[in-house]
Amino acid sequence: MLKTFKFGGVHPKEEKLTAGLAIQRLPLPKKVILPVAQHIGVPAMLAVKKGDLVKTGMLIAKSGGFVSANIHAPVSGRVSKIAERIDASGYKSLSIVIETEGDIWEESITLDQPFQAIEALTTAELLLKIRTAGVVGLGGAAFPTHVKLEPPAGMKADTLLINGVECEPYLTSDHSLMLEKGSEILKGTSLLMKVLKVQRAIVGIEINKPDAILLLRDLAKNFQGIEVEPLQLKYPQGSEKQLIQALTGRMVGPGALPASVGVVVNNVATAFAVYEAVAFNKPLIERVVTVTGKGVSKPGNFLVRIGTPIKELIEAAGGLPEDTGKVILGGPMMGKAISNLKIPVTKGMSGIVLIQEKEASRQQVMPCIRCAKCVDGCPMNLEPYLLMMISEKGMWEQAESNHVTDCIECGSCSYTCPSSRPLLDYIRTGKSKVGKLIRSRQNSVLTDKQIPI
Amino acid sequence: MSNLFTVSPSPHTKGDDSIPKIMWSVVIALVPVILMASLFFGLHSLKIMVVAVVSCLLFEYTIQKYILKVPTTIRDGSAIITGLLLAFNLPAGLPVWLVVLGSLVAIGIAKLSFGGLGQNPFNPALVGRVFLLISFPVQMTTWTANITVTDTFTGATPLMLLKEGVKSGKSLAEITTNSQMPGYFDMFWGNMSGSLGEISAMAILLGGIYLLWKKIITWHIPVAVLGSIFLFEGVLWMAAPDRFMDPVFHLITGGVMLGAIFMATDLTTSPMTPLGKVIFGVGIGVITICIRNFGAYPEGISFAILIMNGFTPLINAKVKPKRFGGK
Ligand code: SF4
Ligand code: SF4
Numbered sequence: 001m002l003k004t005f006k007f008g009g010v011h012p013k014e015e016k017l018t019a020g021l022a023i024q025r026l027p028l029p030k031k032v033i034l035p036v037a038q039h040i041g042v043p044a045m046l047a048v049k050k051g052d053l054v055k056t057g058m059l060i061a062k063s064g065g066f067v068s069a070n071i072h073a074p075v076s077g078r079v080s081k082i083a084e085r086i087d088a089s090g091y092k093s094l095s096i097v098i099e100t101e102g103d104i105w106e107e108s109i110t111l112d113q114p115f116q117a118i119e120a121l122t123t124a125e126l127l128l129k130i131r132t133a134g135v136v137g138l139g140g141a142a143f144p145t146h147v148k149l150e151p152p153a154g155m156k157a158d159t160l161l162i163n164g165v166e167c168e169p170y171l172t173s174d175h176s177l178m179l180e181k182g183s184e185i186l187k188g189t190s191l192l193m194k195v196l197k198v199q200r201a202i203v204g205i206e207i208n209k210p211d212a213i214l215l216l217r218d219l220a221k222n223f224q225g226i227e228v229e230p231l232q233l234k235y236p237q238g239s240e241k242q243l244i245q246a247l248t249g250r251m252v253g254p255g256a257l258p259a260s261v262g263v264v265v266n267n268v269a270t271a272f273a274v275y276e277a278v279a280f281n282k283p284l285i286e287r288v289v290t291v292t293g294k295g296v297s298k299p300g301n302f303l304v305r306i307g308t309p310i311k312e313l314i315e316a317a318g319g320l321p322e323d324t325g326k327v328i329l330g331g332p333m334m335g336k337a338i339s340n341l342k343i344p345v346t347k348g349m350s351g352i353v354l355i356q357e358k359e360a361s362r363q364q365v366m367p368c369i370r371c372a373k374c375v376d377g378c379p380m381n382l383e384p385y386l387l388m389m390i391s392e393k394g395m396w397e398q399a400e401s402n403h404v405t406d407c408i409e410c411g412s413c414s415y416t417c418p419s420s421r422p423l424l425d426y427i428r429t430g431k432s433k434v435g436k437l438i439r440s441r442q443n444s445v446l447t448d449k450q451i452p453i
Numbered sequence: 454m455s456n457l458f459t460v461s462p463s464p465h466t467k468g469d470d471s472i473p474k475i476m477w478s479v480v481i482a483l484v485p486v487i488l489m490a491s492l493f494f495g496l497h498s499l500k501i502m503v504v505a506v507v508s509c510l511l512f513e514y515t516i517q518k519y520i521l522k523v524p525t526t527i528r529d530g531s532a533i534i535t536g537l538l539l540a541f542n543l544p545a546g547l548p549v550w551l552v553v554l555g556s557l558v559a560i561g562i563a564k565l566s567f568g569g570l571g572q573n574p575f576n577p578a579l580v581g582r583v584f585l586l587i588s589f590p591v592q593m594t595t596w597t598a599n600i601t602v603t604d605t606f607t608g609a610t611p612l613m614l615l616k617e618g619v620k621s622g623k624s625l626a627e628i629t630t631n632s633q634m635p636g637y638f639d640m641f642w643g644n645m646s647g648s649l650g651e652i653s654a655m656a657i658l659l660g661g662i663y664l665l666w667k668k669i670i671t672w673h674i675p676v677a678v679l680g681s682i683f684l685f686e687g688v689l690w691m692a693a694p695d696r697f698m699d700p701v702f703h704l705i706t707g708g709v710m711l712g713a714i715f716m717a718t719d720l721t722t723s724p725m726t727p728l729g730k731v732i733f734g735v736g737i738g739v740i741t742i743c744i745r746n747f748g749a750y751p752e753g754i755s756f757a758i759l760i761m762n763g764f765t766p767l768i769n770a771k772v773k774p775k776r777f778g779g780k
Contacts, residue, residue, distance in 0.1 A: 012468070090460070253778040254778055254779060327458050333466065334464070337460045337462075366529070369571040370721045383773065406777060411463050
């Protein structure tokens with residue numbers, strides 16, 4: 001019996017149209033747009049000004065704190081603007097715009113000469129390289145990787161998990177990377193193991209990618225302590241807590257970090273970026289993005305520079321189909337629908353899915369028939385029907401006591417509901433209200449304490 | 454180019470489950486039962502089923518359209534199921550006007566007055582049946598002879614034979630050797646007297662397997678109901694075999710199979726969590742056996758289900774799924 005996580009889960013249609021397609025390199029875009037806030041945490045601070053000439057790989061925005069990440073020029077050219085530009089959130093945010101003039105790389109980056117003395121690097125040196133390169137989680141969350149590699153005091157990791165699950169329908173960027181850069185991914189994994197001082201790493205891959213499982217299994221024979229574990233097909237297996245449960249049987253408690261159960265999780269693409277950062281001093285300036293959808297004429301997996309407007313990517317995939325009803329950044333379960341194609345590729349963007357008009361609108365909402373499918377499908381063991389009812393009525397205390405904040409927004413509940421109820425829409429509202437409540441309570445505790453002093 | 458696209462929050466895809474799909478799957482699951490009812494009761498049973506379904510649909514339509522003035526929902530298929538299940542709980546010879554009255558109570562009172570689909574606390578078909586049973590006890594216990602049974606057969610159900618036998622002081626041995634008492638194989642196959650849909654355990658089990666396969670129901674409620682009846686009656690029987698029938702008898706007679714598989718599993722009126730469902734099912738099993746052995750009525754599963762329907766909100770409030778990673 002293949003391993004999987006224990007509670008809930010659904011089986012969305014896979015629709016992996018681009019599975020097994022080779023990674024194509026997209027020609028350099030005419031200009032790139034780089035929001036300074038494209039990772040979780042503090043936005044990066046500008047390190048260039050309008051008119052500056054930059055080389056590919058040059059630092060253009062410097063990490064703004066511990067939980068933050070450097071941003072580098074993905075092309076060489078001139079900084080033409082530093083201004084507010086619309087980003088994936090749908091809002092404008094401060095961005096650096098570079099007009100491409102060429103592709104001249106920084107001298108410190110040694111693409112054809114891998115760093116020889118990797119073995120000799122200390123943990124601190126490795127960490128510094130990863131941090132300098134601006135590596136963040138490439139699975140979608142864009143959480144700065146160096147932060148994960150330094151668990152808080154008192155927590156010690158014993159196992160590294162590498163996420164090759166890619167459980168979202170349509171997306172295949174990680175799959176294609178595993179097929180083409182398998183050994184680099186494993187080298188990156190060994191480096192991460194060294195940083196974390198763990199002896200064991202498990203690469204989790206769902207069984208719908210048998211070629212990747214076989215290949216990585218074979219390659220892993222040359223590495224110490226790396227196992228490759230095939231997993232049952234079930235969404236949301238790529239979610240951190242679910243993957244940890246599937247691979248190790250451990251459960252990360254509410255609000256706790258994976259390190260609290262001795263685990264750190266990184267995506268396969270992140271492991272690859274770590275390898276490139278260490279071996280070539282190469283900053284994170286490009287990534288693989290799947291561009292796909294049923295009406296797309298040439299769907300594919302593209303290696304693109306960060307900052308490329310998604311319009312150019314869609315052109316490369318054969319152009320925007322006439323009947324496109326929805327454009328999603330990321331996968332259809334958790335991705336974000338956008339209305340503007342000028343939005344640039346950011347570090348955390350794994351795919352662009354173009355949904356046809358006929359599938360773009362939601363079905364009519366019917367009354368809840370208490371079929372319990374949402375309860376059975378929730379991987380966090382919540383009661384989505386109840387949370388929706390509570391949120392509809394604005395009963396935030398009840399929402400809190402029913403653990404609305406545990407929700408990982410996987411969408412399994414809305415996906416599975418036969419009455420097409422917009423469960424997650426309401427639960428999200430509940431979650432953010434309760435989050436505010438909790439924060440204001442913490443603040444008032446602080447001020448109470450401050451009064452006597 | 455902007456603003457042409459739909460922008461809505463995730464998820465952007467939807468499974469293909471829908472209310473009509475669930476309802477039609479249930480109707481398909483009921484087909485074996487319909488066939489067995491027609492086989493054993495002939496045109497009588499068809500008449501009752503048609504009248505019940507048509508009246509449920511008509512009442513739902515008229516009440517929604519002219520009294521409540523809300524959009525009508527007859528196309529979701531739920532009224533058809535209520536009609537069929539109500540018919541399954543009626544004797545084949547029941548006068549048509551009583552079938553119509555039962556449908557009115559089921560749809561008008563038990564379903565629509567609580568707010569319609571998904572809002573009703575009690576199983577509508579059972580409310581209809583129990584209303585008729587209490588108001589018209591004679592008609593509701595006049596069993597048309599099962600047409601395939603020999604002439605000697607007067608139509609009393611095995612449970613009635615049992616209850617009346619015990620009341621008149623007969624021993625269990627006398628009761629079971631009564632020529633009217635069918636053998637277990639006949640009971641399982643459906644060759645006995647009873648309500649339309651309850652006679653054939655075999656047909657009901659077939660439908661149940663289909664519902665499980667289609668993931669409309671989970672195993673918890675049927676297994677809890679049947680398991681608790683088997684265990685509870687088994688203990689009584691072992692303690693006093695001269696006073697209590699064996700557990701198999703109670704599983705395949707009366708409405709236990711129909712109740713456990715089609716009535717108690719009604720989505721709206723049963724609990725949401727697996728543990729809640731087990732508690733609910735055990736409650737039904739225990740109450741049923743108590744009524745059958747110690748109560749005034751020969752059969753108790755309808756009451757048992759309605760009583761546990763009443764407990765469902767409490768079970769839902771108290772039996773919660775265990776929080777992921779929680780203590
Ligand atoms: S979105 Fe939240 S409530 Fe819905 S299934 Fe996922 S974790 Fe559960
Ligand atoms: S899946 Fe939909 S209809 Fe079923 S209980 Fe949940 S909210 Fe209600």
